[in-house]
Amino acid sequence: xxxxxxxxxxxxxxxxxxxxxxxxxxxxxxxxxxxxxxxxxxxxxxxxxxxxxxxxxxxxxxxxxxxxxxxxxxxxxxxxxxxxxxxxxxxxxxxxxxxxxxxxxxxxxxxxxxxxxxxxxxxxxxxxxxxxxxxxxxxxxxxxxxxxxxxxxxxxxxxxxxxxxxxxxxxxxxxxxxxxxxxxxxxxxxxxxxxxxxxxxxxxxxxxxxxxxxxxxxxxxxxxxxxxxxxxxxxxxxxxxxxxxxxxxxxxxxxxxxxxxxxxxxxxxxxxxxxxxxxxxxxxxxxxxxxxxxxxxxxxxxxxxxxxxxxxxxxxxxxxxxxxxxxxxxxxxxxxxxxxxxxxxxxxxxxxxxxxxxxxxxxxxxxxxxxxxxxxxxxxxxxxxxxxxxxxxxxxxxxxxxxxxxxxxxxxxxxxxxxxxxxxxxxxxxxxxxxxxxxxxxxxxxxxxxxxxxxxxxxxxxxxxxxxxxxxxxxx
Amino acid sequence: xxxxxxxxxxxxxxxxxxxxxxxxxxxxxxxxxxxxxxxxxxxxxxxxxxxxxxxxxxxxxxxxxxxxxxxxxxxxxxxxxxxxxxxxxxxxxxxxxxxxxxxxxxxxxxxxxxxxxxxxxxxxxxxxxxxxxxxxxxxxxxxxxxxxxxxxxxxxxxxxxxxxxxxxxxxxxxxxxxxxxxxxxxxxxxxxxxxxxxxxxxxxxxxxxxxxxxxxxxxxxxxxxxxxxxxxxxxxxxxxxxxxxxxxxxxxxxxxxxxxxxxxxxxxxxxxxxxxxxxxxxxxxxxxxxxxxxxxxxxxxxxxxxxxxxxxxxxxxxxxxxxxxxxxxxxxxxxxxxxxxxxxxxxxxxxxxxxxxxxxxxxxxxxxxxxxxxxxxxxxxxxxxxxxxxxxxxxxxxxxxxxxxxxxxxxxxxxxxxxxxxxxxxxxxxxxxxxxxxxxxxxxxxxxxxxxxxxxxxxxxxxxxxxxxxxxxxxx
Numbered sequence: 001x002x003x004x005x006x007x008x009x010x011x012x013x014x015x016x017x018x019x020x021x022x023x024x025x026x027x028x029x030x031x032x033x034x035x036x037x038x039x040x041x042x043x044x045x046x047x048x049x050x051x052x053x054x055x056x057x058x059x060x061x062x063x064x065x066x067x068x069x070x071x072x073x074x075x076x077x078x079x080x081x082x083x084x085x086x087x088x089x090x091x092x093x094x095x096x097x098x099x100x101x102x103x104x105x106x107x108x109x110x111x112x113x114x115x116x117x118x119x120x121x122x123x124x125x126x127x128x129x130x131x132x133x134x135x136x137x138x139x140x141x142x143x144x145x146x147x148x149x150x151x152x153x154x155x156x157x158x159x160x161x162x163x164x165x166x167x168x169x170x171x172x173x174x175x176x177x178x179x180x181x182x183x184x185x186x187x188x189x190x191x192x193x194x195x196x197x198x199x200x201x202x203x204x205x206x207x208x209x210x211x212x213x214x215x216x217x218x219x220x221x222x223x224x225x226x227x228x229x230x231x232x233x234x235x236x237x238x239x240x241x242x243x244x245x246x247x248x249x250x251x252x253x254x255x256x257x258x259x260x261x262x263x264x265x266x267x268x269x270x271x272x273x274x275x276x277x278x279x280x281x282x283x284x285x286x287x288x289x290x291x292x293x294x295x296x297x298x299x300x301x302x303x304x305x306x307x308x309x310x311x312x313x314x315x316x317x318x319x320x321x322x323x324x325x326x327x328x329x330x331x332x333x334x335x336x337x338x339x340x341x342x343x344x345x346x347x348x349x350x351x352x353x354x355x356x357x358x359x360x361x362x363x364x365x366x367x368x369x370x371x372x373x374x375x376x377x378x379x380x381x382x383x384x385x386x387x388x389x390x391x392x393x394x395x396x397x398x399x400x401x402x403x404x405x406x407x408x409x410x411x412x413x414x415x416x417x418x419x420x421x422x423x424x425x426x427x428x429x430x431x432x433x434x435x436x437x438x439x440x441x442x443x444x445x446x447x448x449x450x451x452x453x454x455x456x457x458x459x460x461x462x463x464x465x466x467x468x469x470x471x472x473x474x475x476x
Numbered sequence: 477x478x479x480x481x482x483x484x485x486x487x488x489x490x491x492x493x494x495x496x497x498x499x500x501x502x503x504x505x506x507x508x509x510x511x512x513x514x515x516x517x518x519x520x521x522x523x524x525x526x527x528x529x530x531x532x533x534x535x536x537x538x539x540x541x542x543x544x545x546x547x548x549x550x551x552x553x554x555x556x557x558x559x560x561x562x563x564x565x566x567x568x569x570x571x572x573x574x575x576x577x578x579x580x581x582x583x584x585x586x587x588x589x590x591x592x593x594x595x596x597x598x599x600x601x602x603x604x605x606x607x608x609x610x611x612x613x614x615x616x617x618x619x620x621x622x623x624x625x626x627x628x629x630x631x632x633x634x635x636x637x638x639x640x641x642x643x644x645x646x647x648x649x650x651x652x653x654x655x656x657x658x659x660x661x662x663x664x665x666x667x668x669x670x671x672x673x674x675x676x677x678x679x680x681x682x683x684x685x686x687x688x689x690x691x692x693x694x695x696x697x698x699x700x701x702x703x704x705x706x707x708x709x710x711x712x713x714x715x716x717x718x719x720x721x722x723x724x725x726x727x728x729x730x731x732x733x734x735x736x737x738x739x740x741x742x743x744x745x746x747x748x749x750x751x752x753x754x755x756x757x758x759x760x761x762x763x764x765x766x767x768x769x770x771x772x773x774x775x776x777x778x779x780x781x782x783x784x785x786x787x788x789x790x791x792x793x794x795x796x797x798x799x800x801x802x803x804x805x806x807x808x809x810x811x812x813x814x815x816x817x818x819x820x821x822x823x824x825x826x827x828x829x830x831x832x833x834x835x836x837x838x839x840x841x842x843x844x845x846x847x848x849x850x851x852x853x854x855x856x857x858x859x860x861x862x863x864x865x866x867x868x869x870x871x872x873x874x875x876x877x878x879x880x881x882x883x884x885x886x887x888x889x890x891x892x893x894x895x896x897x898x899x900x901x902x903x904x905x906x907x908x909x910x911x912x913x914x915x916x917x918x919x920x921x922x923x924x925x926x927x928x929x930x931x932x933x934x935x936x937x938x939x940x941x942x943x944x945x946x947x948x949x950x951x952x
């Protein structure tokens with residue numbers, strides 16, 4: 001149950017102390033805990049091991065741990081080591097998430113919108129079709145037939161011949177990735193991933209036992225194609241997980257030549273391409289995207305969802321799988337859930353009968369909000385490097401001070417929740433300090449309030465005071 | 477990706493051949509494949525290994541494999557052994573499930589009802605409360621607050637003081653069990669289970685790396701308490717998974733004294749009790765049940781769902797967890813899904829505002845259907861040993877010939893899908909041949925048709941012909 005954090009790993013996540021060494025280091029570890037990078041129940045290395053790995057004295061590391069114990073963040077017991085404990089006796093997990101409804105603060109850890117106009121209508125229309133559904137057992141391990149047909153037709157329209165039996169409806173895109181990982185990735189298998197990416201997806205692979213090999217970030221996006229081709233050729237990779245369309249969090253789009261080259265390399269290496277297309281339709285400026293990765297690799301697993309374009313509350317995602325991999329996926333699913341909620345699938349099928357009005361309304365909203373956030377940042381936080389993205393749901397802002405974690409901790413004291421840059425670099429905990437993801441899925445007034453809070457945090461003091469308790473590490 | 481089946485395991489699953497040895501053995505292995513006990517992609521032992529493990533000649537085992545190859549069920553390649561392949565080039569996973577809507581047959585692999593009267597009304601009422609939900613992001617990693625409050629109140633009514641922050645809403649009971657297994661069970665951990673039980677639950681534990689220790693079945697139910705207490709005391713068990721209330725599939729109820737003794741033994745051993753209460757409310761004859769297992773072990777994880785009492789299509793389950801284990805569960809969930817569908821939770825909250833009418837309607841239906849099935853079996857299949865259960869959703873019928881697998885294969889040729897008894901004995905593939913689970917969740921007319929088909933299969937010839945293709949192994 002308890003995850004051991006090695007001294008080497010902890011030392012690598014710490015930067016040389018400023019001021020009083022033990023206090024600064026305790027502060028750094030506290031930030032790692034508060035940001036969810038060290039989780040409750042983890043076992044820290046012994047004071048002796050940490051001293052050896054950092055070059056600090058044993059006295060210093062002992063004082064660091066004593067500070068953490070005093071703050072109630074560490075429980076040291078003879079024989080069982082020092083366990084990270086997260087005190088939340090009175091609070092529920094829910095209360096740790098600041099939602100937009102909560103007046104006390106603003107959550108910008110979600111790049112997830114409220115429902116667009118027209119979705120409520122789809123729910124109402126679906127009620128009319130409910131009786132047919134209620135007269136079945138409601139178990140749909142691969143999905144509602146009518147929805148599978150509509151999703152297959154969408155791929156056909158994109159130039160990807162697809163039959164309905166290649167579609168598996170899942171619990172969101174994350175449910176799809178987790179299912180793929182559980183079905184095809186075994187303990188010790190290598191999986192190629194982008195160095196910067198959506199962290200819960202990487203966790204879905206690592207909890208299935210994957211070892212991640214990360215692709216270096218290059219100038220124009222998170223895909224160093226030459227290195228990737230070499231990596232695929234030189235060591236066996238079971239799968240590769242990529243977000244080629246409005247990549248999360250950078251919003252980069254993979255060029256067509258890169259798609260071709262990577263697809264070829266994966267086919268040659270027998271590597272399963274797992275392609276996240278959940279932001280492909282969040283195309284704010286109507287830019288012409290290269291064809292779907294699936295047109296270059298017909299055997300790719302394409303993952304998509306209704307959460308980003310329509311509404312997260314639907315929890316409807318899907319996989320377009322090669323025909324011979326459908327049955328293993330559906331069978332593997334049976335040990336985790338017996339299908340996606342039936343009515344939500346009916347609602348989404350209603351939306352897809354005429355998606356344009358809902359989609360247009362959603363994209364118009366995002367565009368206005370993006371432009372507003374870009375203007376606000378230019379005015380109130382001119383130090384940040386901001387390139388307005390053509391699609392996706394967030395700005396990947398550059399921080400001149402490379403202090404993402406500290407800035408996030410300070411913002412939190414102003415009632416603004418953000419995800420620190422390093423959280424998107426799962427393979428390298430010290431990378432990412434130069435960036436901050438700023439989603440623009442909130443209403444303009446909320447964005448204004450958020451930027452004011454962030455500006456105060458940016459101008460203000462360092463986050464010397466302990467933030468008041470942990471938060472749930474949910475990123476969307 | 478390919479699971480190797482050892483010669484020892486395969487030999488243990490086979491019974492001594494009747495008639496032409498190689499043909500009978502090929503037939504036995506075909507049944508194991510068709511019933512999903514050997515899955516597609518599995519690697520069978522070599523002909524030589526199988527010969528050594530069974531005592532048969534090498535010539536015989538070679539002919540067995542040749543038969544299977546001819547039937548298109550085995551692919552033998554030099555160097556990579558014999559891989560089970562399941563031919564379904566043209567069919568989709570869906571088409572492999574015979575649902576009640578499918579005129580071609582009757583599925584009795586589900587102990588899952590259609591929606592009861594009153595549920596449609598709850599959907600309609602929930603629409604009125606939808607706008608408030610649509611104005612949020614819809615991500616509810618631990619559940620809709622109003623639903624968590626109502627579920628906590630239900631436990632209070634049962635004498636179990638519970639606060640809403642102890643409730644986590646999941647994707648059905650299986651989603652709950654899978655989450656508990658992923659969070660608390662590590663590779664190699666022992667988990668105590670009933671020898672006969674709901675198979676997907678056991679699979680949720682084994683896919684998390686658990687080694688299952690099985691509790692012997694005794695005269696009055698699947699709980700040999702004395703043996704269990706010894707097992708808990710003598711070797712470390714991380715968790716125990718039990719279904720004390722209208723146990724699936726036997727419908728047995730664990731006596732109060734057994735609950736006390738097991739709870740005490742688990743507390744003493746530091747074993748996490750995972751208690752499946754999803755059939756507790758399916759109390760057809762209004763028998764007085766002992767108090768919830770949770771009253772004897774306050775630290776038990778109680779798992780429940782709306783699927784059995786209300787409707788499987790809701791896909792709403794939940795966990796009542798000890799307070800300090802809530803956060804690890806919710807955090808672990810984030811790598812697999814970001815929450816249960818929001819609207820379904822609202823619908824279930826509507827149902828719980830006044831559950832009695834819906835529950836009464838559901839239980840009345842089940843009672844009528846149970847009585848009808850008992851009568852039908854007495855008339856048309858008097859050989860079967862049937863004790864009408866006081867609760868739950870199926871009859872656990874005794875078969876005098878101990879031929880459950882063959883009977884199920886024969887029934888399938890008559891268009892009736894059933895789950896063979898051994899499928900409920902995950903730890904011992906040869907056990908269970910003396911039983912057949914017969915759910916009574918279908919309408920009386922369907923039950924009549926089903927019993928006629930079953931009677932024909934029972935009277936009729938042995939299943940000498942190969943059943944036409946595999947089916948998806950979904951059990952509910």
